[in-house]
Amino acid sequence: MKVVLQLGLGLLLLATHYVPATSVPSPQCQKQCGDVEIHYPFGIGVNCSLEELFSVKCQVQDGISKPIFGENFELLNISLANSTVRVLNQIATYCYNDTSGDMDSHYWGIKSKNTPYRFSDIHNKFTVIGCNTIGYIGDEGSYLSGCVSTCGNLSDLTDGSCSGIGCCQTAIPRGMDNYKVNFNMVTNASQILRFSRCSYAVLVEAEAFNFSTAYITTNKFNDTNAGQVPMVIDWAIRNETSCEKAKRNETGTYACLSGNSECVNSANGPGYVCNCSKGFQGNPYLPDGCQDVNECNDGPCPLGGVCHNTVGGYRCSCRAGRKFSKQNKTCDPDTGLIIGVTVSFLVLVIFSSSGYMILQKRKLNKVKQEYFHQHGGLLLFEKMKSEKGLAFTVFTEVELIHATNNYDKSRIIGKGGHGTVYKGIVKDNMPVAIKRCALIDERQKKEFGQEMLILSQINHKNIVKLVGCCLEVEVPMLVYEFIPNGTLYELIHGKNQALQISFSTLLRIVHEAAEGLNFLHSYASPPILHGDVKTANILLDHNYMAKVSDFGASILAPSDEEQYVTMVQGTCGYLDPEYMQTCQLTDKSDVYSFGVILLEVLTGQVPLKLDGPEKHRSLSSNFLLAMKENNLDAVLESNIKGQESAELIRGLAELAKQCLDMCGGNRPSMKEIADELSRLRKLSLHPWVQLETEVETQSLLGGTSTASFEIEAATTGYPAQEGDNMPMNPRSSYYAR
Known part of the structure; x- marks a missing residue:
C-alpha cells in the first residue's frame, strides 16, 4: 500500500x-x-x-x-x-x-x-x-x-x-x-x-x-x-496560567488594558482572556477599548417606565403614582400616594354614579311610559277593567327577558318578515311563544292598543290565542299560546310528511281551519281579514287540531277608502289576483288563498314551483286547466284516488274551483265553505255512500286505498315558517312562525 x-x-x-x-x-x-x-x-x-x-x-x-x-x-x-x-x-x-x-x-x-x-x-x-x-x-x-x-x-x-x-x-x-x-x-x-x-x-x-x-x-x-x-x-493569553498570576506579574505584560474590562481564566488550556465588564462593549485589550452600552436602546424598562442610561448600566423610573420594583422589574402602584386620592375619588364616583343611575332610571321609565301610551296601553287597561272576564296579560319587558333567557339564540323557534319568535316560560311554568316584532311607524303605534284589545277577545278553538303583550318597548312584543306540533305545510310537504296520514284526517284539519277563518270573518267585531292564509300558518296542537296563526298581514275590515293597503302583501302562490290588481284586501281574498290550501290537500303539491316549464309552475293554474279539460285525475295525488269516494273528491274539487274564481264576488264565503266541508266530511264517515258510488269511483279514480292514519303523541317543537318574507301590514297584530 x-x-x-x-x-x-x-x-x-x-x-x-x-x-x-x-x-x-x-x-x-x-x-x-x-x-x-x-x-x-x-x-x-x-x-x-x-x-x-x-x-x-x-x-x-x-x-x-x-x-x-x-x-x-x-x-x-x-x-x-x-x-x-x-x-x-x-x-x-x-x-x-x-x-x-x-x-x-x-x-x-x-x-x-x-x-x-x-x-x-x-x-x-x-x-x-x-x-x-x-x-x-x-x-x-x-x-x-x-x-x-x-x-x-x-x-x-x-x-x-x-x-x-x-x-x-x-x-x-x-x-x-x-x-x-x-x-x-x-x-x-x-x-x-x-x-x-x-x-x-x-x-x-x-x-x-x-x-x-x-x-x-x-x-x-x-x-x-x-x-x-x-x-x-x-x-488565550498564555504567558501566565491564570488571571491571578497575570495580575501579580510586575513585568507589565497584563493584557487587559481597558479600565472597564475583566480577566477570565481560559476554558481550554492554561492562560486567560479579557472581556468587557457588564454594561460595556468593545475591545478589552486596548486602553479605553470597552465603552459604555446604552441599554435604553433595547427597551429594558417595563411598559410605562422611563429608562435612564448610566455608566455600565441603566436606571428605570415610573410616572407619577407608581414606583419601580427592582425585584419584579415592574412599575407598581405607589400605594401610599394613591390610597388617599383613591378613597376620595371612590366616594365621588359612588355619589356621582348613584345620581346618574337614578337619573337614567327615571329617563328609562319615562321612555317606557311614552311607549306604553303610544301603543294604546291606557286604552287597553281601561277596557280590561270594564271587561272583567278578559283573560289578557300586559307583560313587562323584564318578565319577557327573563322568560327567554335574554332572548338567547337557542330559544328561537321561528323567523319571518314580521319578526322573530322565541319560546319562553312565564309564570306558573306556562310555555308561550314570544314575538319581537319588526319596526312599525307612528300611526301603527297609535292603533296598536286597540287592535290588541280586539285580538285578545278572540277565543276560538281553531285560532291561536293571544295571551298577552308588552307595550313598554319601542316595538310591541306579542305573547301567544305555544303550539307544539308544527304546521299543516309540514304535514303535507315537509318533515312530518312521513306520517301516514289519511285523507279524512287532512280533511278534518282543513275543516277546522275554515271554522277559524269563518269566526274571524263573521263573528269578530269588527271583522278581521287574515291576509296571509296558507298551510304554513295553520298550526297543529298536541291533538293535531288546527290553529290559524300569523296575523302579521291581517287588518280590520276597512270602513273607508283610506284604509286600502298601499303594498300588496302575502305569500306567492296564495295571493288573490283581484287583490294584486286593486290593493283592496277583502274576505274573498282569504277565500282564494283557502282554495289553494284545498288544492294542496287534493294534489299533495306545493302552490308554486320555481323550476320546470313556466306554464306548469302555478298549482292553481294547472288545476283550473285540468277542470276545464275534465281531466281532474291528472292533478290528483295518487295516494288519495282510492281512499275516498269520487263524489267526495269531485265535491272538494268543485269547492276549490269556486274559491279560485277570478272574480271575488263569485266566490263563496268562509261560512259557506265551512258548511260545505262539514257536509263533504260526512261522505267519508258513512261507508254506504262509498258503496253507492263504488262503480263511479273506479271509473274516475281507479282502485281503492287501504291507507290508515295514526298520529303519535309526540311533539315536534316550533319550526321556522317558510315563505314568511313579506312586509308587515301597518295595522296588524300577529304571530309569525
Whole structure:
C-alpha cells in the first residue's frame, strides 16, 4: 500500500515560549483584510499585534484579498467575546489509485505547542466520510481516537445524517494543541469501489458541517473550498496560567488594558482572556477599548417606565403614582400616594354614579311610559277593567327577558318578515311563544292598543290565542299560546310528511281551519281579514287540531277608502289576483288563498314551483286547466284516488274551483265553505255512500286505498315558517312562525 504523508505545521510550530508585549497598535495599522475585520490582539503588519503569534498576513489570491493565519490557514473571522478564530482546515484523503491498484493516503497534521491556540473541543468534531473506513485522530502524546463509517447499501445513506452510515463523528478532548489523522480499511481496496473511490477525514466545525450523500456517490467532498472546511480554534493569553498570576506579574505584560474590562481564566488550556465588564462593549485589550452600552436602546424598562442610561448600566423610573420594583422589574402602584386620592375619588364616583343611575332610571321609565301610551296601553287597561272576564296579560319587558333567557339564540323557534319568535316560560311554568316584532311607524303605534284589545277577545278553538303583550318597548312584543306540533305545510310537504296520514284526517284539519277563518270573518267585531292564509300558518296542537296563526298581514275590515293597503302583501302562490290588481284586501281574498290550501290537500303539491316549464309552475293554474279539460285525475295525488269516494273528491274539487274564481264576488264565503266541508266530511264517515258510488269511483279514480292514519303523541317543537318574507301590514297584530 502506497502511503503519502503531508504534515502541515500551520500555527508557527514548535515555539518554546513567548512573552506578549503590551504595546498599543498604531492607528495606521490595517484593520481589515477582504471581508474580515482584524481585531487587536491580532494585527496586520509590524507592531500591529500583541505579539508575533497573533500576526495576520493579508495576501491577494486570484484577485481577492484574504487574511492568512499561521503558515497557511485562511482566516474566516475573529471573535473577541468568545476568544475564538475560525479558519479553513485541510481535508485528509484516502483514495484508490487506478495505476497502482492500491490506496493512496494524503494525511494531515497540525502542531501548535507552546502557542496561544488550542483546538476547540466544544465547536469541533472529528469527522470521517466514506464506506467501510476507519479514521483515526491522535496527538503526540497518549491520545488516540476515531470512528468507523460503513455502507451496507447506498440506499441506506441519508442527507444530514452522520450516524455511522457513510459518515461518522467523534469529539476531541479539551486542551488539544496538535493532532494528525490516519486511515484503515475494513475491507480490501477492490470491495470499496462498490461504493466510493475515496474516504475523507477532517477536524471540522460541527455547526458548519452537513452530510450529503453526494460526498459518497460522486466523491465531491474534497472539492469543498479546494479541500478545506471551517474549524474553530480557541485562543488565550498564555504567558501566565491564570488571571491571578497575570495580575501579580510586575513585568507589565497584563493584557487587559481597558479600565472597564475583566480577566477570565481560559476554558481550554492554561492562560486567560479579557472581556468587557457588564454594561460595556468593545475591545478589552486596548486602553479605553470597552465603552459604555446604552441599554435604553433595547427597551429594558417595563411598559410605562422611563429608562435612564448610566455608566455600565441603566436606571428605570415610573410616572407619577407608581414606583419601580427592582425585584419584579415592574412599575407598581405607589400605594401610599394613591390610597388617599383613591378613597376620595371612590366616594365621588359612588355619589356621582348613584345620581346618574337614578337619573337614567327615571329617563328609562319615562321612555317606557311614552311607549306604553303610544301603543294604546291606557286604552287597553281601561277596557280590561270594564271587561272583567278578559283573560289578557300586559307583560313587562323584564318578565319577557327573563322568560327567554335574554332572548338567547337557542330559544328561537321561528323567523319571518314580521319578526322573530322565541319560546319562553312565564309564570306558573306556562310555555308561550314570544314575538319581537319588526319596526312599525307612528300611526301603527297609535292603533296598536286597540287592535290588541280586539285580538285578545278572540277565543276560538281553531285560532291561536293571544295571551298577552308588552307595550313598554319601542316595538310591541306579542305573547301567544305555544303550539307544539308544527304546521299543516309540514304535514303535507315537509318533515312530518312521513306520517301516514289519511285523507279524512287532512280533511278534518282543513275543516277546522275554515271554522277559524269563518269566526274571524263573521263573528269578530269588527271583522278581521287574515291576509296571509296558507298551510304554513295553520298550526297543529298536541291533538293535531288546527290553529290559524300569523296575523302579521291581517287588518280590520276597512270602513273607508283610506284604509286600502298601499303594498300588496302575502305569500306567492296564495295571493288573490283581484287583490294584486286593486290593493283592496277583502274576505274573498282569504277565500282564494283557502282554495289553494284545498288544492294542496287534493294534489299533495306545493302552490308554486320555481323550476320546470313556466306554464306548469302555478298549482292553481294547472288545476283550473285540468277542470276545464275534465281531466281532474291528472292533478290528483295518487295516494288519495282510492281512499275516498269520487263524489267526495269531485265535491272538494268543485269547492276549490269556486274559491279560485277570478272574480271575488263569485266566490263563496268562509261560512259557506265551512258548511260545505262539514257536509263533504260526512261522505267519508258513512261507508254506504262509498258503496253507492263504488262503480263511479273506479271509473274516475281507479282502485281503492287501504291507507290508515295514526298520529303519535309526540311533539315536534316550533319550526321556522317558510315563505314568511313579506312586509308587515301597518295595522296588524300577529304571530309569525
